[in-house]
Amino acid sequence: MNRRRIPASEGRSAIASWQAAGGHTHRDIIATAVRFSLEELASRAPGKSVEVRVPPFGAAQCIAGSTHRRGTPPAVIEMTPDAFLRLVTGALTWEAALAAGLVSASGERADLSALMPIEEPAT
Secondary structure (H helix, E strand, C coil): CCCCCCCHHHHHHHHHHHHHCCCCCCHHHHHHHHHHHHHHHHHHCCCCCEEEEECCCEEEEECCCCCCCCCCCCEEEEECHHHHHHHHHCCCCHHHHHHCCCEEEECCCCCCCCCCCCCCCCC
C-alpha cells in the first residue's frame, strides 16, 4: 500500500532547496524534505521492524522483519532533521553519524547504512 502524501517533484525540490541553503532554510521546506524522505525510505524498504523518527516532523516504519502492533517497535532510530537530511543526501555516512553521536539506534536491524543516501548528492 502506497501512502505517499508528498508528490515526488515537491519532495525533491524541498531537498534541493535545503541543500542549496546549506541546511539553513525555512522550517516548511525542511518539514517537506524530511517527510518526503521518510515516505521514500518506507517505500524502498517496506516493513515494520524499524521505526525511524525525525522529530518534530515525522516517523516511518520500514525494513522487513518482525512486526509490532503496539508499543515501542523492536528497533528504533532517532535523529535530528539535519542529520537525517545529511544522510539522505549523502553528505553524511551512517558510520560517521553513529560515531559522532548524531543518531540514536537501538534494536535488531537498526542500521540504515545500506539504504542511504536516498537522493543523489548535489554537484
